[in-house]
Amino acid sequence: MRTEKVRVEAMDDAKPSPGPPSETSEPLFSFGVIADVQYADLEDGYNFQGSRRRHYRHSLVHLRGAIEHWNAAGSPPRCVLQLGDVIDGYNAQHDASEEALGLVLDAFQTLSVPVHHAWGNHEFYNFSRDYLTRSKLNTKFLEDRIVRHPETVPSENYYAYHFVPFPQFRFILLDAYDLSVLGVDESSAKYQQCLEILKAHNPNAELNSPEGLVEPQYVQFNGGFSQEQLNWLNEVLTFSDTNQEKVVIVSHVPIYPEASDSVCLAWNYRDALAVIWSHECVVCFFAGHTHDGGYSEDPCGVHHINLEGVIETAPDSQAFGTVYVYPDKMLLKGRGRVPDRTMNYKAGNAFPV
Numbered sequence: 001m002r003t004e005k006v007r008v009e010a011m012d013d014a015k016p017s018p019g020p021p022s023e024t025s026e027p028l029f030s031f032g033v034i035a036d037v038q039y040a041d042l043e044d045g046y047n048f049q050g051s052r053r054r055h056y057r058h059s060l061v062h063l064r065g066a067i068e069h070w071n072a073a074g075s076p077p078r079c080v081l082q083l084g085d086v087i088d089g090y091n092a093q094h095d096a097s098e099e100a101l102g103l104v105l106d107a108f109q110t111l112s113v114p115v116h117h118a119w120g121n122h123e124f125y126n127f128s129r130d131y132l133t134r135s136k137l138n139t140k141f142l143e144d145r146i147v148r149h150p151e152t153v154p155s156e157n158y159y160a161y162h163f164v165p166f167p168q169f170r171f172i173l174l175d176a177y178d179l180s181v182l183g184v185d186e187s188s189a190k191y192q193q194c195l196e197i198l199k200a201h202n203p204n205a206e207l208n209s210p211e212g213l214v215e216p217q218y219v220q221f222n223g224g225f226s227q228e229q230l231n232w233l234n235e236v237l238t239f240s241d242t243n244q245e246k247v248v249i250v251s252h253v254p255i256y257p258e259a260s261d262s263v264c265l266a267w268n269y270r271d272a273l274a275v276i277w278s279h280e281c282v283v284c285f286f287a288g289h290t291h292d293g294g295y296s297e298d299p300c301g302v303h304h305i306n307l308e309g310v311i312e313t314a315p316d317s318q319a320f321g322t323v324y325v326y327p328d329k330m331l332l333k334g335r336g337r338v339p340d341r342t343m344n345y346k347a348g349n350a351f352p353v
């Protein structure tokens with residue numbers, strides 16, 4: 001194992017500490033996280049409920065600031081995880097999708113480490129799945145393949161892959177709009193199948209409305225995971241268990257109710273949890289989508305983090321984080337409105353060093 005020294009950035013004095021970090025030992029490596037930039041060249045607006053201000057233009061300034069921060073780090077992160085919704089759906093209405101995406105990608109071009117892009121609902125408001133597959137938001141070329149384990153190779157039917165930024169630590173990027181009516185050709189069988197699933201759970205004329213639903217996550221702006229993708233996830237986690245790896249999962253849409261507004265969960269979040277809970281290796285699950293942020297450790301010791309969205313972050317604050325990985329835990333050092341979080345590995349499951 002590599003024992004490269006990674007410096008932990010200074011604690012932000014302005015917010016509470018999660019307890020003493022492992023200053024006595026050096027982190028093995030670090031990675032950056034950022035969510036819901038939702039850039040658009042528009043005046044500020046509000047969320048659907050009218051309760052939260054959205055800073056469409058300033059979100060790009062926030063993104064550039066985060067990138068400058070990671071570039072200036074004494075020990076740069078191994079990679080950055082962009083959790084989806086990088087440009088806002090309003091761009092499509094103003095015929096500005098490509099221009100907005102270009103500005104965001106120009107910013108990422110200046111990042112000195114690889115970025116992994118998840119896809120959210122706003123990607124699909126702007127672009128078709130085919131367009132995204134051909135775009136620079138498709139970072140599947142950064143995947144790692146496991147020799148002699150073809151069952152761990154993802155299918156082309158969904159946008160998901162895994163990679164190893166540091167030995168024994170596997171990251172899995174999931175496609176939470178694998179089952180969705182967004183970004184899918186309306187004449188396709190898949191669209192019909194997904195529309196049927198959605199309508200079976202949501203009788204509202206407005207399919208974005210959760211009003212009266214027993215399972216409020218069945219709205220159009222969410223999506224889910226196909227059985228094919230879940231079977232693949234199960235295979236990768238089986239490999240990671242067998243090889244005593246630690247796993248970080250990334251998805252635009254969250255899957256754990258205690259960490260998220262129930263309206264924002266993945267359609268079949270229970271199926272994803274069932275797969276994850278049948279394995280030992282998963283340390284944490286990072287999602288965006290809610291903008292509010294949230295955290296909960298589930299009964300199986302998996303830490304669910306919903307990152308605060310850049311779009312609802314005031315110009316005088318920030319919203320991103322760097323996760324420092326130790327042999328026995330991961331430590332999220334948040335900036336601005338992202339709080340620090342300590343994610344201990346499951347009891348007796350520290351990484352053998």
Ligand SMILES: Nc1ncnc2c1ncn2[C@@H]1O[C@H](COP(=O)(O)OP(=O)(O)O)[C@@H](O)[C@H]1O
Nearest residue numbers: 047048085121122206208209210211221289291
């Ligand atoms: N309660 C609701 N009833 C009807 N439509 C809704 C409701 N909440 C959101 N929407 C619609 O769903 C879409 C996504 O909502 P929004 O909150 O803007 O999502 P995001 O947080 O991803 O930006 C928008 O078109 C919005 O108007």
